[in-house]
Amino acid sequence: MKAVGVFPAERRFEVVDHPEPGIMGAMDVKLRMLEVGICGTDKEIVRFEYGNPPEGSHYLILGHESLGEVVEVGSAVTALMPGDLAVPTVRRPCSQLTCAACRGGRQDFCFTGGFTERGINGRHGFMAEYIVEGALNLNLVPRKLRDVAVLVEPLTIAEKGMTQLWQVQQRLPWTQNGPDQPRGEGLRAVVLGGGPVGLLGAMKLVLEGFETFVYSLSPPGSDLAGMAAGFGAKFVPAETVSVAQMAEIVGNIDVVYEATGVSSLSYEVMKYLGTNGAFILTGVPALKGPKPVDADLLMRNQVLKNQVVIGTVNASKQSFADAIADIGQFYQRWPKAVGSLITHRFPIDEVREPLAGNAGGIKSILTIG
Ligand SMILES: [Zn+2]
Ligand SMILES: [Zn+2]
Structure with missing residues (x-):
């Protein structure tokens, strides 16, 4: 499948052919990615100022602001089913038993700095045709927010x-x-x-x-x-x-x-x-x-x-739930203003333009699926 890979050691990034992930555990969910937002963090990563690939990988799949559609769920997943829209959280806990924040599910307050972040630090991100994520890291999005839910993460x-x-x-x-x-x-x-x-x-x-x-x-x-x-x-x-x-x-x-x-x-x-x-x-x-x-x-x-x-650094699962509820409110009250935040949409093959070029406008997003 196609994915956007950043190779820090070689100081380059490009669309790569990455193995399509599959369901491994009973709580896994496979998503077809629909849209991924691009922000200043992504631009820093492609300037090699920030970000790290997962251990054992030469490249990092970029992308942390996303919206996907569920295509397959593990046998123990009950909260999501194929066809549902979902936004994944980004930060995953550190492994230190003494980190009260991470052990309490609040890795946004991690004490040790040993957390990882999808698409940023130590874990592949969401600029890919498919991803697999644990159900507990996913947030169900109402279908009526399809066009704006990529704004949930920011x-x-x-x-x-x-x-x-x-x-x-x-x-x-x-x-x-x-x-x-x-x-x-x-x-x-x-x-x-x-x-x-x-x-x-x-x-x-x-x-x-x-x-x-x-x-x-x-x-x-x-x-x-x-x-x-x-x-x-x-x-x-x-x-x-x-x-x-x-x-x-x-x-x-x-x-x-x-x-x-x-x-x-x-x-x-x-x-x-x-x-x-x-x-x-x-x-x-x-x-x-x-x-x-x-x-x-x-x-x-x-x-x-x-x-x-x-x-404040983002964010807990509760903040994602709050953001989904509020983007619904925004969209109901101010549909034009919310819609106009997304000023450019690019296909994945043209990712260089919004990442390394100057697309201008307010928010550029990649449309993947
Ligand atoms: Zn961002
Ligand atoms: Zn921690």
């Missing part, structure tokens, strides 16, 4: 971030609204970055009831203002509005959801985080040496304004 970043946010903000008892009242009502959120992670995070914040501002540069030819307006967020262009001016426009910033990976921007915005505010960091900058920050002001604010900074 949305899990926001899902875990928001779960963490509300757990942390339980320290503010008055933010616990009634059951029918959105938790973010009356609060203001700033999203840094208008890429797929930022826009999906902004949708989640709007769904939670926040007055949501997206602060971003605009890639040429994009209409981020129109897009944000399409789901009830406000767009603030970073080309013409400084961070200080943006903060002036927003007022008390209750939450910042960072989705740029740009540390200098993040710590500049952190200076304007509001009283009792939370700053959620999701981006992973490359290490380029120390940079100056206004440390006295940051520390002073963090103490005097009861601020918290939350770093």
Whole structure:
């Protein structure tokens, strides 16, 4: 079968002929892959800055944002059947008995760093015609989400971030609204970055009831203002509005959801985080040496304004279930905005274009099956 293989030692990647996997265990599920999203992590891997093949393999099959259709199930699988759509989780636990996170099924909090990740680190990914995965790592997707479910994995970043946010903000008892009242009502959120992670995070914040501002540069030819307006967020262009001016426009910033990976921007915005505010960091900058920050002001604010900074890496199975539920909500409320996140679709043989070229737009995906 066809798969996208990255050969780090030879510094090349190409479509390879990989043996088609088969069901080995009673809980295995075989999927025909339909779509695989491409993100910054994939681009880093094909620049050989990141990622490792499985032990004994010269290449790593790329891809971690995916949607597949079940074609065969092991004898003990009851939750899925052929014809079902499913999205696999990505991270698998480390083997250390002392890792409370992994032993508790929460490898997104792994202490040892010995976890593996499909399509990234030590395990083949999903840019292949077929994959086999344990049923417990798969999340059933309703058929009506066929066209957008490839966005579930990038949305899990926001899902875990928001779960963490509300757990942390339980320290503010008055933010616990009634059951029918959105938790973010009356609060203001700033999203840094208008890429797929930022826009999906902004949708989640709007769904939670926040007055949501997206602060971003605009890639040429994009209409981020129109897009944000399409789901009830406000767009603030970073080309013409400084961070200080943006903060002036927003007022008390209750939450910042960072989705740029740009540390200098993040710590500049952190200076304007509001009283009792939370700053959620999701981006992973490359290490380029120390940079100056206004440390006295940051520390002073963090103490005097009861601020918290939350770093978050995705994601648990629960975050995937939350993302599937929420993408359904987004799609129902804002079908056009959700659909317009996917700007390019490429067949697997043209994978070089979105990975190594510059396809532009917001989200490129590979259509496989
Ligand atoms: Zn990704
Ligand atoms: Zn672990």
